[in-house]
Amino acid sequence: MTRVLVLAPHADDEVLGCGGTMARHISRGDHVSVCVLTNASVGSPELFSAEQIVSIREEAKQAHKVLGVSKTDFMELPAPQLDQYPQYKIAQVIGMVLRESGAELLYIPHRGDLHMDHGAAYNAALVAARPLAGQTVKKILAYETLSETEWGHPTPDAAFIPTVFSTFGKAEMDAKLAAMACFASQVKPPPHSRSLEAIESLAKLRGATVSHHFAEAFMLVREID
Numbered sequence: 001m002t003r004v005l006v007l008a009p010h011a012d013d014e015v016l017g018c019g020g021t022m023a024r025h026i027s028r029g030d031h032v033s034v035c036v037l038t039n040a041s042v043g044s045p046e047l048f049s050a051e052q053i054v055s056i057r058e059e060a061k062q063a064h065k066v067l068g069v070s071k072t073d074f075m076e077l078p079a080p081q082l083d084q085y086p087q088y089k090i091a092q093v094i095g096m097v098l099r100e101s102g103a104e105l106l107y108i109p110h111r112g113d114l115h116m117d118h119g120a121a122y123n124a125a126l127v128a129a130r131p132l133a134g135q136t137v138k139k140i141l142a143y144e145t146l147s148e149t150e151w152g153h154p155t156p157d158a159a160f161i162p163t164v165f166s167t168f169g170k171a172e173m174d175a176k177l178a179a180m181a182c183f184a185s186q187v188k189p190p191p192h193s194r195s196l197e198a199i200e201s202l203a204k205l206r207g208a209t210v211s212h213h214f215a216e217a218f219m220l221v222r223e224i225d
Contacts, residue, residue, distance in 0.1 A: 005103035017143030019176030043078025063182040082120035090124035112158030113148040140221035162217035
């Protein structure tokens with residue numbers, strides 16, 4: 001059994017980026033935890049009410065129940081202000097969750113995503129998961145998030161270049177779509193990239209890249225064998 005932790009800057013990033021892979025891990029008996037790092041009503045109360053955050057967290061809980069996630073943690077870091085928040089404090093929060101989870105495999109957002117919270121979470125995660133004595137994390141993968149990754153900075157250092165493909169079947173694809181459908185406040189109608197149709201289309205494209213029906217793509221950050 002592998003202990004897996006998925007870091008999500010905001011609720012739904014984890015399903016968009018890793019939903020099918022999470023379902024695959026769980027079907028194989030792995031222990032999957034999710035950590036949602038932010039509370040937007042803390043960082044932007046003029047944009048997001050406390051009631052809205054309660055609602056989206058309920059959506060996340062339902063999505064994670066669909067997938068079979070073992071544990072979900074909701075942190076209180078400010079969104080959308082992670083890039084203005086002390087990085088060491090973000091790293092401390094992530095480090096605490098890593099110690100509690102004992103994660104061996106860590107999924108994190110891509111550093112080049114349009115939303116600055118994603119890049120801040122990526123940087124802090126690398127600090128928290130430094131390969132020091134006692135570190136449980138042996139592998140780090142960065143996921144792509146529709147409506148963030150494809151709209152990111154058009155520069156070589158920020159490009160998402162898939163190097164790892166997690167393939168899965170229709171059961172996992174259906175689980176990902178059902179989990180994402182729980183986020184009624186976040187799902188958009190097509191042709192928006194955050195539509196269920198676009199999510200399935202990307203999975204088919206990533207799968208076809210490696211001659212499978214469905215897949216999710218990642219960038220390998222580090223692997224210790």
